[in-house]
Amino acid sequence: MNIKFDPACPIEIRGIVEPYLATFYPLISRCVDNFVVEFIPETSEFSEPFEAAILIRREYKTARLFVSSEYLVLDKKERKLAIAHELAHIITASLRTETRRVVEIWVPEETVEYVKGVFDNAEETLVDDLSKLMVECLTTKENLDTLYHTSEMAPIEHH
DSSP, rough: OOOEEESOOOHHHHHHHHHHHHHHHHHHHHTSSSEEEEEEEEEEEESOOOOOEEEEEGGGGEEEEEGGGGGGGOOOHHHHHHHHHHHHHHHHHHHHHHHHHHHHHHSSSGGHHHHHHHHHHHHHHHHHHHHHHHHHHHHSHHHHHHHHHHOOOOBBBOE
C-alpha cells in the first residue's frame, strides 16, 4: 500500500498521524492500495466541524483521510481512536455502498431517507466497535509482531 501525505499537510500532523497509520497498516493495507492524508485547517464550510473524516473509493482501492485543526485539540488516546474510527470505515465501505444500492432500488421513495438513516446509525455503531477493537488489538507488542510478520509495510512517502 502506498501512503502519501499531501504537500500542504503540516509536519506536526504528519508526526502525529504517521505512527497510527503504521500501527493500523496490517489492517488497511489489505483493503486499499493508495492512501492520502490531507490537512483541512478550517472546517467551517462543512455542515459540522470534524476532527477527521475519510473518503473511500473501494472500487479503485483508494482512501483519502482528512485531518482538521480540531484533531489537534484531542488527547493522545482520542487521536488514536479518531484515526482508527476513520480507518474502520474502510472495512465497512462495501457494506455501505451495497446497502445504499438495495435501499435505492427496493425501498419505497417515501421511506428511503428513514431507512438510510437506520443503516447509517447501524454502520456508525459497527465502526465505533471496530475502532475500539483495532485500538485494543493492534497496540500490544505480541499482536503487532504477529501482524507485521505477515504484512510487509511499504515506506510512507513525504513530499
